[in-house]
Amino acid sequence: MRVLCVAEKPSIAKSITQILSGGQFTSRTTANKYIRNYDFDYPQTRAQFTVTSVSGHLTAHDFPDTHRKWHSCDPISLFDAPVETFVSKDGKDIEKNLKSEARRADMLMIWTDCDREGEHIGSEVKRVCRSAKANIIVKRARFSAIIAQQIHNAAQHPVELDQAQADAVEARIVLDLRIGAAFTRMQTKTLQDAIAQVEGSVVSYGPCQFPTLGFVVQRYLQVKNFVSEPFWYIFLSLSRPSSSQGDNVETEFKWRRVHLFDHDAAAVIYEHVISNPITRVTKVVEKDTKKWKPLPLTTVELQKAGSRLLKLAPKAVLDIAEKLYNQGFLSYPRTETDQFDPQFDFMPLIEKQAVDPAWGAFAQGLQQGEFSSPRRGKNNDKAHPPIHPTAHAGGLQGNEKKVYEFITRRFLACCSKDAEGSMTTVDVTCGGEAFYATGLVVHRRNYLDVYPYDKWTGSRVPDFAEGEEFQPSVCELREGHTSSPKYLTEADLVTLMDKNGIGTDATIAQHIETVINREYVLEEYEGGTKYLLPSTLGIGLIEGYNEMGLEKSVSKPQLRREVRYVR
DNA sequence: GCAAGGTC
Known part of the structure; x- marks a missing residue:
């Protein structure tokens, strides 16, 4: 045979x-x-x-x-x-x-x-x-x-x-072609005749492009229509030495009511508190806590991290990962799987990283008993394992080096142990109102040593004893204001598309690039972070389709999600 | 000149 x-x-x-x-x-x-x-x-x-x-x-x-x-x-x-x-x-x-x-x-x-x-x-x-x-x-x-x-x-x-x-799949292919071509030609012809700005450019329609644009417009409108509201809260703090010999530190006690939007109610409570601000410690609890190591890496997570931590566009991250895959340094970079197979053989891969000057010592530690099985996420595409390094790459430069380093550190972090610490919560009452302060002490950094992208810091609270009473250093009624949401980042958009079934691990980055190339979406930098804003054309297209009053607007994700998952 | 999904 x-x-x-x-x-x-x-x-x-x-x-x-x-x-x-x-x-x-x-x-x-x-x-x-x-x-x-x-x-x-x-x-x-x-x-x-x-x-x-x-x-x-x-x-x-x-x-x-x-x-x-x-x-x-x-x-x-x-x-x-x-x-x-x-x-x-x-x-x-x-x-x-x-x-x-x-x-x-x-x-x-x-x-x-x-x-x-x-x-x-x-x-x-x-x-x-x-x-x-x-x-x-x-x-x-x-x-x-x-x-x-x-x-x-x-x-x-x-x-x-x-x-x-x-x-x-065949049905989806044919539907996408018919709808994409028909709407694109119709839109382009109609709008080129009407608007000078789009002369010579294609005004494309796509069943993934439009929900993608829709997310950008929706957030833009939320920001634009945002009205800030004032709120009031009681600020309570105490200055005391952090330990028997230490300097004074200020410990803030947060109000259990957080804040109130009714000024008069907050003022009445505050008057009562300030009339006798002796504060009594009702409970001091110290308990062990962990910061969990990250999940095995999927394409979507790689793109989000690349955008947030490495400042690279999702498409750029994927292109680099593909190149490293073709050179044999990485496993297949398009995967939805965030769990390693139970039979996956980690040690040979960890051993390959032991020679690295930056994380080699950490890899050796994993070989010598610090290894712990990776966490298992909920996703498995049944085709590819989570992204991981398959060989040590010593000679990389620039963005390729950054991407490889992130993936490798992530892999080693997955094979390490959760960080361990203890959290102290001090509950107090003052004028019948409840407040609390928390402090964190990190005992064992574990995976954090190889994964600098995660931070876990906190300050130790000074010693308090149950039943003790003190006069607060500050007890004030303070005013705050609700703050506007931010415009979408690329990482936010990748998350929304993934959650709503728009595009796939292999195409999400492409769709974002497309709506930018078509000038439906503009990139704007603020303090080193890139935000995505819709253009006038982008807003007009989405509002136009929304005003048609369809039960499932083509600017919203429902329709596409259902086309993908129908059986 | 058009889509989205694979892949190098």
């Missing part, structure tokens, strides 16, 4: 080969410079295996000539126009390879990622292979991580391709 295995990308074909062959294989080049064909015997199923890959989707979709040109038809006719499926220009060589390999095989085993797009790519592979060999048996290997036991199990117990999932 000859089995042709087809993975979604070259790196997976190689990994599968190394596992199934035990390292004994031969390989052949193909016309595509990234793709190789690997040959070996697999005695477990008495079969000869050939493993190759595609490179993402094989086919593209577009309208025929009658509808492809912008002025060839009324945009609304694009909803009924035929849509052609064809092998893309770059896919021709890959298709040729698949066909010639399929002719020699008895069975096609599909090894695309085990997510919905993978099911669709698998159906493309199936169609091409069947066109070359009509009676080829088609099976699907199911695996959730590139781990030897799972890969062998998948090879020995293949299942069927899930055609319903592939069809759902």
Whole structure:
């Protein structure tokens, strides 16, 4: 039996080969410079295996000539126009390879990622292979991580391709094309005639672009329409030495009522307190506390951190991570998974970092007993592990170095222990009102030593004894004001898109770049932080669609989310 | 000249 295995990308074909062959294989080049064909015997199923890959989707979709040109038809006719499926220009060589390999095989085993797009790519592979060999048996290997036991199990117990999932993706592809092309042409033609500012530029519409823009506009309007309100609170503090020999420190006691928006009520309470401000300590509690180490790293988290900590645009972070992946320094950078597989082998990866001058000593500590299993998040895309370094990279510069360092420190932090400390809470009453002060002492920094992006600091509260009484240093009624929300940052926008199902790990950064390139969204810097504001055009587009009064506005995320998750 | 999703 000859089995042709087809993975979604070259790196997976190689990994599968190394596992199934035990390292004994031969390989052949193909016309595509990234793709190789690997040959070996697999005695477990008495079969000869050939493993190759595609490179993402094989086919593209577009309208025929009658509808492809912008002025060839009324945009609304694009909803009924035929849509052609064809092998893309770059896919021709890959298709040729698949066909010639399929002719020699008895069975096609599909090894695309085990997510919905993978099911669709698998159906493309199936169609091409069947066109070359009509009676080829088609099976699907199911695996959730590139781990030897799972890969062998998948090879020995293949299942069927899930055609319903592939069809759902096909429907989404066609809908996105029809809606995107029709609305874009309609908007562009209408607005170019009406507004001088958009002359010569495309006013695109996309089912991900518009909810993305919608988030920016929504926040902008919240800021614009914000009205500050005054509030009042009792400020209570005591100055006393931090320890028996120490200098005086001021301890602030926070009001349990936080603050009141009714001035008269706050004033009445304050009058009562100040008439006899003797303060009595009712309870002193010291308890152990932890600061949890971070979760394993997903693409979305990498982009948020990159934007917030490294000041790099989400798209720039992803591009760098992809380059480092292609150089063999990082695992696959597009993942939604924030849990390592229980069988994941950490030690060889930690060992590779032991030579680093900056974090090598910490890695050695993990090897010598400080290791602790990473926390498990709630997400698993069943295709890729969390992002982690696969090799030590010593010679990087600039932004590549920053991104690699962040990912590596994050990985080591995940394999370390939570930081440990103790928290003291001092409860007091004054004039019948309750106040409290808290203090923090860090006992063991643990993961914080390798992960400077997290801060955990607090001050020790001076000693207080239950039942003691004191005269506060300050007891005042103070006024504050509610403050306006901030404009969105890129990190905020990535979070909103992720939570609302707009785009994927691989495309979120692209959509943000698109709404900026189309000049729907403008970047504005304030104190070193980049904020996103809508342009007049951006606001106008969103308000226009909102005023149509659709039950699910195209500027809001509901519609897109439902298109993605419908089964 | 148009979308979003894969991928190098």
